[in-house]
Amino acid sequence: MYSEAETPRIVVLISGSGTNLQAVIDSIGSGEMTAEISAVISNRPEAKGLERASSHGIKTHALDHREYDSREAFDVAMMRQIDTYQPDLVVLAGFMRILTPDFVRRYEGRMLNIHPSLLPKYRGLHTHERALEANDALHGVTVHFVTEELDGGPLAIQAIVAIKPDDNADSLAARVQAQEHVIYPLAIKWFTEGRMRLSDGLVVFDGQPLPETGMQLDSRQDNNS
Template sequence: MTNIVVLISGSGTNLQALIDAQEKGVLHANIAAVISNRPGAFGLERARLAGIPTEVIDHTGFESREHFDQALQERIDAYQPTLVVLAGFMRILTEGFTRHFLGRMLNIHPSLLPKYQGLHTHQRAIEAGDSEHGVTVHFVTPELDGGPNAIQAIVPILPDDTADSLARRVQAQEHIIYPLAVSWFAEGRLRMDNDTCVLDGKVLPGSGYLLDTRP
């Protein structure tokens, strides 16, 4: 079975979605370890309750981003994972780190990439007057939030939406599409080919596979 290592920084809701999918037998992968850069991350407790090994590598103890990434890379490699999953890992990764795991590292980002890279995506979508928003699972490349998209879920923006209400609906879709994308990879159905995603032997469009939750 495919081994994965999950990286977190916070509460770990997407980690919990992966754990739940694994326990239900719908995630055909083994979560070998959960690693956090923050000692107090609640996601570590989620992992412990599920019997998953945890590690903390506190980024504040390193003199540079490069030194931290090198230490993190060594700990990940110790588990010999086929896939690294970023689940709310709030670090900008160095080019050397991303190239080491190129084609075998996924991230989830709360926008319809390439729109709204970076932070505060829900508020930015509302302020721009967009009618739709969503979430993207993509392969990680040296460009921030710039790797090829594997799957997107589209969420309508309602007239009375706030950033918080929109975020809740987007997060519900995160918990659906992330286990799905990880399962596709673990089953050998999803791969990165140069700057594209290939699913079941077919090159996906730039948006990736679309899951549309609009009425």
């Protein structure tokens, strides 16, 4: 997909502390992934993830969505900033904004998101609480390609987490987050290596379409950690 002289470029969008950003930084730093985070952009100037990126020498930009008259105006500004880096992949890492159709279409096929549930279950917010209220036995996290449907794009990979009898939202969230830090760098690595792509609405891995659930990593044996 890329020549030896080319390093895949990534732009990461965040709204908060950037723990998934750190997982990607660590994967690149360890040599597990060959890629460059060209910039980290946040819609919240106070986001701790911006400090995290700066401490690793990554360029940062804060575009405060509250300073724009509309969602469309903000997304136009975001696109202009992103496009200065000509990224191969846009990574949403806790970016808490609903994107406009124009934004999604611009980066379709090269934009990934991570969502803390086993999609298509529990799109939107408060996923851990909803899984507990439903008395689910299993919960988890999903990496998917972004489409205009909220949390509804084709699935790349899921990690399955067992819900324990004594779980609360915080304990469950902690175990899910640990799996986020495993599968998000993995999905990004697959994309930057050219092994995974979106084709005609299907996720294709090593030339073969994946099932609707994407790849599945059963982490239940690790749930004591």
